[in-house]
Amino acid sequence: MKRLLDVLREDLHLTGAKEGCGEGECGACAVLINGDLINSCLVPILQAEGTEITTIEGLVIDEKLHPIQQCFLEEGGAQCGICTPGMILATHHLLDKHPQPTLLQIQEGLNGNLCRCTGYMRIFSAVQQAALAGATE
Amino acid sequence: MRSDIAQYDLVAPNSLDAVLQILADSPDHYTPIAGGTELMVALGAGRLQSKKFVSLWNLEELRFIEVTPDAIIIGAGSTFTDIRKHRVIADEFSILAQAASWTGSIANQNRGTLGGNIVNASPAADSPPALLAYDAEITLISTRGARTLPYRDFHLAYKETALEPDELLHSTTILRNYKSYKSYIRKVGPRNAQAISKVAIAALARTKKGLIEDIRIGAASLREYPARLTATERSLTGKAIDPDSIAAARAAILKEARPIDDIRSSAKYRATVAANLLEEFLHTLS
Numbered sequence: 001m002k003r004l005l006d007v008l009r010e011d012l013h014l015t016g017a018k019e020g021c022g023e024g025e026c027g028a029c030a031v032l033i034n035g036d037l038i039n040s041c042l043v044p045i046l047q048a049e050g051t052e053i054t055t056i057e058g059l060v061i062d063e064k065l066h067p068i069q070q071c072f073l074e075e076g077g078a079q080c081g082i083c084t085p086g087m088i089l090a091t092h093h094l095l096d097k098h099p100q101p102t103l104l105q106i107q108e109g110l111n112g113n114l115c116r117c118t119g120y121m122r123i124f125s126a127v128q129q130a131a132l133a134g135a136t137e
Numbered sequence: 138m139r140s141d142i143a144q145y146d147l148v149a150p151n152s153l154d155a156v157l158q159i160l161a162d163s164p165d166h167y168t169p170i171a172g173g174t175e176l177m178v179a180l181g182a183g184r185l186q187s188k189k190f191v192s193l194w195n196l197e198e199l200r201f202i203e204v205t206p207d208a209i210i211i212g213a214g215s216t217f218t219d220i221r222k223h224r225v226i227a228d229e230f231s232i233l234a235q236a237a238s239w240t241g242s243i244a245n246q247n248r249g250t251l252g253g254n255i256v257n258a259s260p261a262a263d264s265p266p267a268l269l270a271y272d273a274e275i276t277l278i279s280t281r282g283a284r285t286l287p288y289r290d291f292h293l294a295y296k297e298t299a300l301e302p303d304e305l306l307h308s309t310t311i312l313r314n315y316k317s318y319k320s321y322i323r324k325v326g327p328r329n330a331q332a333i334s335k336v337a338i339a340a341l342a343r344t345k346k347g348l349i350e351d352i353r354i355g356a357a358s359l360r361e362y363p364a365r366l367t368a369t370e371r372s373l374t375g376k377a378i379d380p381d382s383i384a385a386a387r388a389a390i391l392k393e394a395r396p397i398d399d400i401r402s403s404a405k406y407r408a409t410v411a412a413n414l415l416e417e418f419l420h421t422l423s
Contacts (some may be wrong), residue, residue, distance in 0.1 A: 001145035001180060001190070021138075024245055025331060036218075036247040042177040045249070046149050048195045072300070082161040099309070111330035112242020 004043040005029045008055060011028035016056035016085045020114070027113030031055050037093040041090070056085035059092065066125075068092055070127035077126030079117035086113045089125050095136040101127070140183045147190045153198035155279075157305065159191050161280040167191045171199075171214055172248030173332075174241065175257050182356040191210075191231050199252065199307065202226070208313055213252025213306040217241075217264075218301045220251060229313055231268040232339050234320040239324055240264065241329050255288070258296045258362055265363030266339035267322060268356030271311045279306040283319035292362035318343045321418035324357075325410050327401070328349035334358050338414040344422055358402075359394040359411055368393045369415070378423035386419060 008031070010015045020028030022041050029041045032054040059066040065073065066090050078084040087110060094101055094109030100110065106127050115123060141260070150156050157405075168187035170176050171194050179185040190247045191201055199214030204225050211220065217237040220226055227234045240263040241249055256273065271315055273288040277300060288309065291299050300306065322339040326332025337357040345348045352373050354366040372389035376382040396407035 001147050003177070004182075004210075011356055022181040024174055024241070027242065027244060030244055037244045040315070042173045044147050044173060044177065044190075044192070046147050047173070047192055049149070071423045098246045106332075110244060112244045118149065 002045045003041055004031070004045050004048050004053075005040040007045050007048075007052075008040060011020070014055050014057050015067060017081050018085060020082065025112070025114070026083070027086040027110075028083055030089050030113065032089055032093060035093075035096065037090055037112075052054040056088060059088065067094075067101040067133050068095070068130045071129040071133065071135065073124070075126035075129055076122040077118060079115075083113055083117075087115065088122060091130060092128070092136060095131060097132070099136065100131050140180050141302075142180070142186055145180065145188055146183070149192035150196070150198075153305075154194055156191055156196070156277065158192060158305075160303045160305065169193050169256075171253045172216065172252045173278065174245050174249040175253060176327050182321050187320075191258060193252075193305070195333060200306075201246055206313075208310050210310075211251055211309045213250060213255075213308055215251050217246035217249050217251070217254075217366065218243075219316050222248065225313075228317065230267075230271065230311060232270060232320045232341075233264065233311075233320050235323075235341065236267045237262045239300060239330075239332075244332075251309060255291070256298065258292055258298050260295070260362050261334045261358045262339075263334065263337070263357070264338050266310070266355035268309060269363060269365045270320070270322075270339040270341045270353045272353060273313065274309065274310045276307045277301075277304045279304040283307065289365045292364070294366070295364075296363040315341060318351075319421060321421065323414050323417070325414070333401060336396070336407045336414070337409050338411060338418070340415070340418050342373075342418070342422055347423075349373050349376055349378070349422065354390075354415065356394070356411065358407060359396050361395070366390060366393050373419075378419050382417055383416055384413055390415050400415065 018028040020026035024039045024042045031040045033051050068091050072078050090110050090113050098105050148332045167189045199212045201212040203210040208348045220237040254262050276285045277290050318341040320341050323336050334357045339355045342352040351413050367369040367390040388411050394408045396404040398404045
């Protein structure tokens with residue numbers, strides 16, 4: 001019954017996914033499983049068998065930041081950084097489904113990711129910039 | 138304190154028959170787990186009582202949505218995302234689609250299942266009021282066979298259901314005959330996203346010549362389990378919507394509701410808001 005989050009962090013040393021609440025509310029541990037945004041703190045590892053998992057480490061291309069990461073950096077969408085991996089993966093998931101999201105769609109797409117630093121406005125503008133840049137195309 | 142995970146066992150058979158056999162061979166020992174959005178929280182918090190689990194996640198026999206000319210049948214393993222994405226549910230069962238859209242966050246909707254939401258039996262659960270308004274039927278299965286019962290008879294007491302230890306919830310069936318009904322659903326929580334209801338009401342009604350012919354009201358957080366408010370429904374059947382019938386319906390729901398005081402709200406607030414929600418719906422019928 002080991003959690004996917006613990007396997008990622010402790011066994012695979014992929015410490016990008018963070019543990020926030022440990023109960024599926026904050027999204028700091030979010031990863032993509034077969035392309036779906038999932039809170040890894042709620043996944044028993046056995047249920048991840050045979051799936052393709054993307055953590056924040058997997059978004060980097062040729063040691064260069066992913067365009068979504070670049071937009072978060074430029075727009076001040078990251079401060080302390082604990083929520084950022086989950087925010088960026090949630091943004092990736094959102095832009096896959098809605099390449100040009102409305103503000104409402106952005107708010108819904110990120111509603112499972114809590115940030116205690118930014119007040120969200122800079123995060124929203126980072127997502128808008130990423131959409132303009134065609135970040136997931 | 139966090140649970141010691143070494144004490145917990147999870148098995149993941151690759152067929153529904155194999156799951157049912159495990160449940161038949163040792164009823165009371167195995168707890169089914171699907172998307173884990175409830176049980177894994179309890180594991181993390183160190184309050185998970187069961188020690189042995191059998192995984193239902195992604196079993197294709199449970200993750201399906203079937204449309205027939207008369208009904209829609211939603212497999213218990215369908216996620217809230219599956220429900221939101223389904224065209225027929227969006228078109229014909231809008232209050233179920235709405236309930237799915239405010240169940241947790243996107244990540245929770247990608248894992249949480251309709252079956253889990255029903256079987257977990259929280260009085261505050263999001264989908265049950267809509268299922269009650271649609272008068273859904275549920276099918277339970279075991280190696281002994283299948284049985285179907287009205288969902289309104291499934292909950293027996295707080296967190297107590299008609300499910301036997303060797304049974305699984307297989308599917309929920311809703312008839313496609315609500316085109317002539319007006320529908321309503323509203324959840325009142327502390328914020329828009331990821332909230333647990335203080336109170337929620339889902340309702341359907343059909344009127345003829347200004348009189349209510351049929352009305353169904355499902356409620357969350359007003360009784361010890363998700364419940365149809367049948368006495369309130371009776372108080373409205375055959376009535377026109379006017380100040381007298383609205384006052385009588387408010388009195389009926391205040392009498393029928395049995396809300397509690399807890400960390401999320403007070404009984405008085407819940408009852409008052411329930412009456413306001415009902416009145417809001419009734420105004421749409423006149």
